[in-house]
Amino acid sequence: MPEEISPTMPPHAESPAAPVAPPANPASEGLSVCEPENALPKVRLADLPEAMRVACARAGWQNLMPVQSLALPYLLAGRDIMVQSRTGSGKTGCYLLPMLPRLDPALKTPQALVLAPTRELAVQVEREAAMIFAETGIQAVAVYGGVGYKKQMDALRDGVQVIVGTPGRVLDHLLRRTLDLRNLRMLVFDEADRMLSIGFYPDMKEVQRYLPHRRIHTCLFSATYPPHVLKLAAEFMTEPSLLSLSQKEVHVAAVQHLFCQVKPMDKDRALVRLLETENPASALIFCNTKANVHYVTGVLQGFGYSADELSADISQNRREAVLDKIRKGRLQYLVATDVAARGIDIPALSHVFLYEPPEDHESYIHRAGRTGRAGAAGTVISLVDVMQRMELERIARHYKIALMELPLPTDDDVARVAGTRLTTILEARFRALTGLERMRVARYATLARELARQSEEDDDVLLLGMLLDACHQQSLQESRFPDNSPHAAPHRHAGARRGREAGSTRCDDGDGEAPRSGKRRRRSSRRRKNGSGGEDKAAES
Structure with missing residues (x-):
């Protein structure tokens, strides 16, 4: 039985075998940067359990991709692992296939959580999960920002075993108590380097507060492993191994x-x-x-x-x-x-x-x-x-x-990336607002809609652009990476404290049932009685 640990406890260092890399720096403490003595041999499709072979046939896979052949033994053994893998290499199958023998379709509650950087990737993973889990009773749902909550809340209420989502929207559902992670068995970070680039690290750390206080099988997929990705792994994983497809051995990417x-x-x-x-x-x-x-x-x-x-x-x-x-x-x-x-x-x-x-x-x-x-x-x-x-x-x-x-990014590429990062920052700040602060924000919802409806040629739309640029400029002075966590996003931590004081919940005892404060209930009752609804209106806007 795995050792019971708190999700905030640092993982133990794995004993290395003959070293093939220089000693780890502080950013990679707890990580093995060489092949362990108990490295596992790769597998073929015929070696997999029957349920996984049937799923591969259902997906039309006649053979395993190289990254799947190498990584699946570690995942099936329940070992925490970091995999260097680029888009299109078959990494989604790496972490979805081992869920088949591990998840209980009769238990209508989330048992696996996949965090992804964008809604597009979340939808893509959800689509592939639907194909792999067909006829097994295991259901997956994608939760991401930019759309309404109702459809996602209905799916969560009906009972699903796999959640695929962006960290910000997952955190929103945790705060709304529409998502409960007490029965979580597996945690996946897909394209972790991109998540950190977008600025999701504070949200990922906040999600961690809702994880059960026991070891959860965790795997991480990333195109590269710079120091801030290694630090992320050290904060979420236990005795992690690192698998790089290029060398077919456990080591950090070059x-x-x-x-x-x-x-x-x-x-x-x-x-x-x-x-x-x-x-x-x-x-x-x-x-x-x-x-x-x-x-x-x-x-x-x-x-x-x-x-x-x-x-x-x-x-x-x-x-x-x-x-x-x-x-x-x-x-x-x-x-x-x-x-x-x-x-x-x-x-x-x-x-x-x-x-x-x-x-x-x-x-x-x-x-x-x-x-x-x-x-x-x-x-x-x-x-x-x-x-x-x-x-x-x-x-x-x-x-x-x-x-x-490397193709030079276009203006559209820059606008898309900066827009995604800025949206993430704004959503995090909105979550940190108290009820009164949200009521203040709601006063400007009508004006925001009017400015947003203006054509691109009108100066009015540039007023919104000016406000967004001011927010972006402020974010440039804040570290969003775990390397420099003492200096990272001070407003976020202070806001989180305010949010919890106002009634946001956290899982202190591992059961996900931390009570709301009476102070928040009284404020909510007054708003319903007075017909204000400012907070809800602000959230919808």
């Missing part, structure tokens, strides 16, 4: 080397687009000259980013102050020359950007080596024109680096 081909005059805008879509936990941006360091820093600060510079013109005192800020998580982006960056060691660095390629081969390795340290993953992105691309490709051939082209 550094990715990418490049974007852009015109020299467009590099500043290209960098801003990449920062918006990649949303690094922290990044080092290299330039070849002091003038470019100063220019790029000014551009980033003008866009509201937490950025500063290091160059030969910076005094030693200023240099130490800048380095202290980035190490403590108070600075997200550092722009520097090679000379200024010598000796800098930032353990949690997830990205390195090369605003222009270096003038010699060795400098590229020096720059790229600032990320992916201590076994963690990292990403190096170079901005190059046509001639610089040829030089970068020569460097890649010289060092046998797998260099891949």
Whole structure:
């Protein structure tokens, strides 16, 4: 029987076998970064239990995908595992198939929870779950924001075994008491790196408060494992193993080397687009000259980013102050020359950007080596024109680096990603409001609808844009990653406390039945008696 633990207890470290990676840094404590002695052999379709084979036949799968063949033994054994897997690799089947022998269709309550970053992915997983669970009695429902609650609440009331949802909407249902996780057996984070990029970490930690105070089988799927993803795993998993499909062994993913081909005059805008879509936990941006360091820093600060510079013109005192800020998580982006960056060691660095390629081969390795340290993953992105691309490709051939082209994000890509992240932030803030604060917000619902109905050519719609931009600018100064949790989103924690004081529930004893406060009940009664309904109207708006 697994050891009973509180969901807030740190997981135990797994004893490593012969090391194949450097010692873990603090961000990856509790994680094995090498193959354990009790590694499990891969399986074939014929080796699976009958119920899983039937489900595969129902889905039209004649063979297992490589990631399924490698990961299923760990999942069937109930071991917590992190899987490096990209979209389209078959990861959804990895965690849905093992649910068949584990979930009880007669128990009409959620037994598995899959957290996903977007409504599109939630719907896709729900669709695949319906196919895999057909004729088994196991039901799945997708819950996500941007739509009404009634359909989702009706499905939850009828009884489902699998919940697939975005963290924000899952938390909404927990707060409304329309979702109860007391019988949860399996927890899945799908595309965890994207969830952290969007800014769901505070919501995921809040959802954790509602988990039963016992060990829950947890698995995590991510395209990369930078330090903030490793930290997430350490906070939710017990003795996790890491499986990377590329090497077919347990280890942390390596550094990715990418490049974007852009015109020299467009590099500043290209960098801003990449920062918006990649949303690094922290990044080092290299330039070849002091003038470019100063220019790029000014551009980033003008866009509201937490950025500063290091160059030969910076005094030693200023240099130490800048380095202290980035190490403590108070600075997200550092722009520097090679000379200024010598000796800098930032353990949690997830990205390195090369605003222009270096003038010699060795400098590229020096720059790229600032990320992916201590076994963690990292990403190096170079901005190059046509001639610089040829030089970068020569460097890649010289060092046998797998260099891949990254399409430059479009304005629509940036708007979509920034919009999703901003919606997540606004929803979290709305959940944190007290009843009186929601009544204040409801006063502006009619005005908001009128402004939203205006055409894009009218200045009125820009008034809404101005308010959203102000919110976005404020969010840029807040860390949304677990690396720097002491500085992360202070308004969110304070609001959560206010919400709980106003009657929000949490599962303190593992049964999901924490009582509402009498103070909240009295306020609700007065609103019903007076016909106010301000809070409900605000929620619907």
